Amino acid sequence: MAAAVAASGSGTPREEEEPGGEAATSQPQVPTNASGARGARLSRLPLARVKAWVKAAPDVTLAGQEAIFILARAAELFVETIAKDAYCCAQQGKRKTLQRRDLDNAIEAVDEFAFLEGTLD
């Protein structure tokens, strides 16, 4: 696991060396995306990871840099949204820690999250 974390952490510098890496252009001085909150004012998610997901989608040939960036930002908004919705459930249970079941409840309750049903197991 440590290797995975190190890999994802060191992945960005490798991206900077690569000609196609956005990390070089979007975060010139920040070493890693994980801890670079300052440089990641526009997007905190590692663009390399978002790229990997886009590539995994069927039928997708290419995606422009802007598209990757917006997807990263959208994913960030999505995380915020689902966290807030799940928190409502936790609040009702008077708990201060979000649990997995809060997430499941939010997914069932909110129509927009329907696409997540059955995917998180």
Place this chain on the structure above:
Amino acid sequence: MAERPEDLNLPNAVITRIIKEALPEGVNISKEARSAISRAASVFVLYATSCANNFAMKGKRKTLNASDVLSAMEEMEFQRFVTPLKEALEAYRREQKGKKEASEQKKKDKDKKTDSEEQDKNRDEDNEEDEERLEEEEQNEEEEVDN
């Protein structure tokens, strides 16, 4: 264990930070919930990408662009994301433009110093920025995945 790209989750620190900033102070998140959210994010991107791809194909394009993604958001009933995303896109474009101008400025300064090595490096970077597309980076991904 063969890891699919969509199984690669976000770094825990990133997810935790985003969640904590979205929630009131003092609220925590369990490991299971965090990893579920992380997974949900990857499913979301996958789904959004497929949707956006449909729009691109309708427009007979092979490359996803920003408006495809925005259309996908509306299609997925995440209209509330559209406005903040448009703002983020404009800020991103400004930043890219600013960087380009900055690096061109740097080039001009370097020209004065006639430092040829640096010139080549900057020129390459500028070319890369112009032509940046989603290329085959299998090697990179394999290196990342290799535990």
